[in-house]
Amino acid sequence: MLKFIVRRVFWTIPVLLVVIFLTFMMMRQVKGSPFRHTERAVPAAVKANLERKFNLDKPWYMQYAYYVKGVFTLDLGPSLVLRGRDVNDIIKTHFPKSAELGLYAFLFAILLGVPLGVVAALRHNTWVDYSAMFFSNVFHAVPSFLIATLLIYFVALKAGWVPTSGWTSWEYKILPSIALGFGPMALFARLVRGTMLETLQQDYVRTARAKGLRYRRVVGLHVLRNSLIPVITAAGPLLGYIITGSFVIELIFNIPGIGGYYVTAVSARDYSVVMGLTVLLSGLVIFANLVVDILYGVLDPRTRDVRT
Amino acid sequence: MALLEVNDLRTHFFTREGVVRAVDGISFSVEKGKTLGIVGESGCGKSVTALSIMGLIPQPPAKIVSGEVLFEGQDLTTLSEHKLEDVRGREIAMIFQDPMTSLNPTLTIGTQITETIRRHYDVPQKQANKKAIELLEEVRIPRASERLKDYPHRFSGGMRQRVMIAIALSCDPKLLIADEPTTALDVTVQASVLDLLDDLRSEHDMAMIIITHDMGVVAEATDDIAVMYAGQIVEQASTLDLFDHPEHPYTEALLGALPQLEGEDIRHRRLTAIPGRPPDLIDPPAACRFAPRCRYAGGDSCTEQMPELREIRKGHWVRSAHPASERAGDRAAAEAPA
Amino acid sequence: MVANPSDIREEGLAVEPGAAPASGAPIRQSNLWKDAWRRYLRNRAAVIAGAFFLLIILYCLLAPILSPWDPDAVKYPIAKQDPSLSHFFGTDKYGRDLFTRTALGGRVSILIGFGATVAILAIGVLYGAISGFVGGRLDNGLMRFLDALYGLPYLPFAIITLAIIGTTNMWTMMIALSIASWFTTARIVRGQVISLKENDYVRAAKAVGARWYRILFRHLLPNTLGVLIIAIFLELPAVILGEAFLSFIGLGISPPDPSWGAMAQEGRSTYRTHPIEIVVPSVAIASLVMCANFIADGLRDALDPRSRKS
Numbered sequence: 001m002l003k004f005i006v007r008r009v010f011w012t013i014p015v016l017l018v019v020i021f022l023t024f025m026m027m028r029q030v031k032g033s034p035f036r037h038t039e040r041a042v043p044a045a046v047k048a049n050l051e052r053k054f055n056l057d058k059p060w061y062m063q064y065a066y067y068v069k070g071v072f073t074l075d076l077g078p079s080l081v082l083r084g085r086d087v088n089d090i091i092k093t094h095f096p097k098s099a100e101l102g103l104y105a106f107l108f109a110i111l112l113g114v115p116l117g118v119v120a121a122l123r124h125n126t127w128v129d130y131s132a133m134f135f136s137n138v139f140h141a142v143p144s145f146l147i148a149t150l151l152i153y154f155v156a157l158k159a160g161w162v163p164t165s166g167w168t169s170w171e172y173k174i175l176p177s178i179a180l181g182f183g184p185m186a187l188f189a190r191l192v193r194g195t196m197l198e199t200l201q202q203d204y205v206r207t208a209r210a211k212g213l214r215y216r217r218v219v220g221l222h223v224l225r226n227s228l229i230p231v232i233t234a235a236g237p238l239l240g241y242i243i244t245g246s247f248v249i250e251l252i253f254n255i256p257g258i259g260g261y262y263v264t265a266v267s268a269r270d271y272s273v274v275m276g277l278t279v280l281l282s283g284l285v286i287f288a289n290l291v292v293d294i295l296y297g298v299l300d301p302r303t304r305d306v307r308t
Numbered sequence: 309m310a311l312l313e314v315n316d317l318r319t320h321f322f323t324r325e326g327v328v329r330a331v332d333g334i335s336f337s338v339e340k341g342k343t344l345g346i347v348g349e350s351g352c353g354k355s356v357t358a359l360s361i362m363g364l365i366p367q368p369p370a371k372i373v374s375g376e377v378l379f380e381g382q383d384l385t386t387l388s389e390h391k392l393e394d395v396r397g398r399e400i401a402m403i404f405q406d407p408m409t410s411l412n413p414t415l416t417i418g419t420q421i422t423e424t425i426r427r428h429y430d431v432p433q434k435q436a437n438k439k440a441i442e443l444l445e446e447v448r449i450p451r452a453s454e455r456l457k458d459y460p461h462r463f464s465g466g467m468r469q470r471v472m473i474a475i476a477l478s479c480d481p482k483l484l485i486a487d488e489p490t491t492a493l494d495v496t497v498q499a500s501v502l503d504l505l506d507d508l509r510s511e512h513d514m515a516m517i518i519i520t521h522d523m524g525v526v527a528e529a530t531d532d533i534a535v536m537y538a539g540q541i542v543e544q545a546s547t548l549d550l551f552d553h554p555e556h557p558y559t560e561a562l563l564g565a566l567p568q569l570e571g572e573d574i575r576h577r578r579l580t581a582i583p584g585r586p587p588d589l590i591d592p593p594a595a596c597r598f599a600p601r602c603r604y605a606g607g608d609s610c611t612e613q614m615p616e617l618r619e620i621r622k623g624h625w626v627r628s629a630h631p632a633s634e635r636a637g638d639r640a641a642a643e644a645p646a
Numbered sequence: 647m648v649a650n651p652s653d654i655r656e657e658g659l660a661v662e663p664g665a666a667p668a669s670g671a672p673i674r675q676s677n678l679w680k681d682a683w684r685r686y687l688r689n690r691a692a693v694i695a696g697a698f699f700l701l702i703i704l705y706c707l708l709a710p711i712l713s714p715w716d717p718d719a720v721k722y723p724i725a726k727q728d729p730s731l732s733h734f735f736g737t738d739k740y741g742r743d744l745f746t747r748t749a750l751g752g753r754v755s756i757l758i759g760f761g762a763t764v765a766i767l768a769i770g771v772l773y774g775a776i777s778g779f780v781g782g783r784l785d786n787g788l789m790r791f792l793d794a795l796y797g798l799p800y801l802p803f804a805i806i807t808l809a810i811i812g813t814t815n816m817w818t819m820m821i822a823l824s825i826a827s828w829f830t831t832a833r834i835v836r837g838q839v840i841s842l843k844e845n846d847y848v849r850a851a852k853a854v855g856a857r858w859y860r861i862l863f864r865h866l867l868p869n870t871l872g873v874l875i876i877a878i879f880l881e882l883p884a885v886i887l888g889e890a891f892l893s894f895i896g897l898g899i900s901p902p903d904p905s906w907g908a909m910a911q912e913g914r915s916t917y918r919t920h921p922i923e924i925v926v927p928s929v930a931i932a933s934l935v936m937c938a939n940f941i942a943d944g945l946r947d948a949l950d951p952r953s954r955k956s
Contacts, residue, residue: 015793206364206404211423225414
């Protein structure tokens with residue numbers, strides 16, 4: 001088992017290198033210099049200085065090497081546009097808010113989505129199942145900006161229960177978390193229902209019942225456990241889903257998180273920030289996939305033997 | 309009183325295409341310590357019979373529409389699910405066809421044995437573990453105490469079936485239902501699992517129902533045999549009598565399909581396949597269900613009305629208008645090479 | 647008549663429907679699709695979704711032609727109207743008829759959607775087919791690479807792509823949306839190719855010495871068609887939502903050609919007083935996405951019966 005984990009952890013290194021490389025190569029293709037946005041024309045000497053400072057005068061593979069070194073020493077370099085700030089600073093300021101938002105949305109999605117899927121599967125082909133699935137189909141399709149706007153309109157504006165935008169105390173955090181969590185919740189409900197229905201058909205569930213086990217234990221241990229294992233694999237894409245959604249939600253609710261800042265940085269051509277944030281977000285997904293694989297190995301003994 | 313008595317059991321599947329009469333009025337009984345074999349082609353309703361006894365049929369679409377299952381005089385079909393759970397595993401245990409999928413892949417063998425013990429007896433985990441090791445030894449799994457912590461995928465098919473047997477025996481049930489216990493196993497393993505089952509049955513003084521499509525399996529291990537066809541019992545007798553003097557044309561055909569490994573006519577006797585297929589069990593005609601495949605049917609009552617299950621001689625029941633002993637004359641003609 | 651004797655044997659052995667030009671084969675293939683069609687019709691939700699999907703497309707095509715309102719004419723006297731008989735969806739803050747504009751926006755959104763989906767399928771088929779067909783170490787490497795990219799958020803990469811190209815129009819939008827979205831399709835195609843490769847008729851073709859391109863283009867790729875049709879309706883909703891997100895955060899196509907996402911973004915400024923302006927394009931997106939999801943479900947049941955649940 002330990003061998004499997006170590007191998008899996010080491011495998012993420014080349015993956016990370018590839019993703020950094022792709023991001024790096026893409027960013028090099030972006031047209032326009034960040035420096036031309038300064039008010040005065042930049043003298044050639046200053047420009048050369050700046051380029052030396054940011055290693056822009058070196059060949060691309062050296063730049064890449066420097067960047068990789070930076071990533072692995074957790075130093076993403078200075079911002080090209082904001083004087084005196086480096087990317088780490090920006091991440092430190094903006095990331096915690098995005099992370100918090102994402103976490104709440106994720107919790108909302110799990111705490112509501114999983115029970116919804118379980119109930120729908122256990123009451124298969126009844127009105128409970130049908131309405132749960134209708135509900136999840138709708139929320140799977142409705143764009144999050146509509147959910148957010150309607151929530152603000154009815155809950156914040158009309159009813160006045162919570163403020164419309166911002167990210168300070170807890171009452172500010174309710175609506176954005178729910179708005180971001182609805183899509184993943186629908187996804188969870190569908191996934192869990194699907195795997196539950198499949199597991200309920202398994203021979204070993206019949207064995208468990210034939211042993212006289214109580215319904216609680218059959219469903220709780222034999223069915224639920226084996227149904228949730230495949231659902232875990234959705235965590236990576238789900239994180240991507242939440243990251244994408246956060247771009248929109250942060251904009252609507254005026255939350256100073258990563259998503260909002262990303263758009264600003266792109267239009268300001270602040271390459272180092274865009275690259276830093278892209279690598280951070282990709283790294284998160286890669287890390288999530290790593291955790292999922294290890295968890296899978298722990299929970300499903302079959303994969304353990306195959307992979308080690 | 310018989311240990312298990314099934315009376316006129318009917319289990320139907322209510323599907324979109326119509327009502328499938330999977331089990332259509334069958335009766336039999338199993339005495340304490342005896343073994344009954346239920347034989348038939350796949351789809352004849354033998355597994356549904358077993359699952360109906362256990363109350364494990366998938367509801368919906370299946371439903372027991374009538375009949376009773378008397379276990380020690382108590383009708384299991386009327387018991388609540390809660391009460392049934394006390395019977396399952398404790399009084400009646402069951403093992404299934406496919407040992408590869410019948411064990412939960414994410415729990416250790418030990419957990420799957422001890423959870424059964426602890427469900428029915430109030431014992432501490434330690435004692436349950438001890439009992440589990442004894443059970444594994446009893447089903448002849450080597451290094452039993454080490455293997456308790458292993459997951460099912462580390463066991464071969466035959467070993468898994470032994471584990472299933474250990475689970476079934478864990479609470480000393482009075483009746484063991486084995487649904488095609490050897491079908492999914494390698495031929496070389498089949499015999500040893502069958503022997504094991506038979507040994508354990510006599511040691512534990514259990515009654516047993518073996519369900520199979522393989523006449524060879526029931527020949528050695530059973531006291532009585534019921535032959536099922538299209539949801540009904542078509543012949544029922546003691547094993548000896550059935551093999552020596554089969555009455556129903558279907559049973560004869562089944563025995564004809566059994567390869568003979570001894571005797572001198574092995575060289576020139578061919579395996580005879582039964583022509584045709586079992587009938588559709590949605591709205592079957594009122595005639596004898598075997599009539600379309602029967603070589604003796606035609607031009608008489610059996611194509612228009614269902615023959616009754618009758619006792620043709622003591623202890624030998626048959627549902628046919630043309631049992632072997634009543635057509636002694638045609639027999640020679642029928643057996644002559646065509 | 648036949649130049650190469652090995653061709654005769656191969657034609658004789660290729661029993662897979664549609665591959666051999668023998669007279670019996672096309673009939674079997676038409677049955678295959680007819681069966682699939684019959685299975686699709688049995689799924690009531692998918693049939694309704696399919697009809698509604700066509701209705702939406704018809705609406706987008708016809709409404710701008712038939713409507714008496716100029717979708718771009720600014721008329722402040724009739725601004726911010728609620729739905730009425732003359733303006734089915736009301737009007738926006740400039741007094742433009744939303745019923746007509748939504749249809750126009752739909753043309754843009756759906757066109758981008760289908761364009762990007764085609765691009766995704768093209769990349770996915772290429773990658774997946776190569777990986778699955780060549781197999782071995784190349785397959786292993788390519789799949790490891792895909793595993794790594796699994797679940798990567800497409801939005802940052804789409805944004806960077808748009809920044810690289812420098813201009814945002816319908817075509818660049820399609821590129822941006824497909825650049826980081828083809829992983830799933832590649833995986834599906836690869837899986838299909840690998841399972842087909844194991845089929846006896848492919849082995850038979852190989853055994854009689856059929857060339858690799860013949861196996862690939864005659865036996866393998868035609869049989870991935872079903873999966874690809876499903877993939878269209880799996881990718882379409884994701885792409886349409888992606889376009890909406892990009893437009894909504896201000897990185898989409900600029901007016902005067904509004905997509906649904908751009909319309910929603912425009913409507914955001916007045917949601918406090920006139921919420922219909924953001925609701926109409928959003929609901930349009932949701933309806934199309936929902937239809938596509940149901941159609942995908944129905945197609946999966948119809949074309950890939952093995953994956954069907956009881």
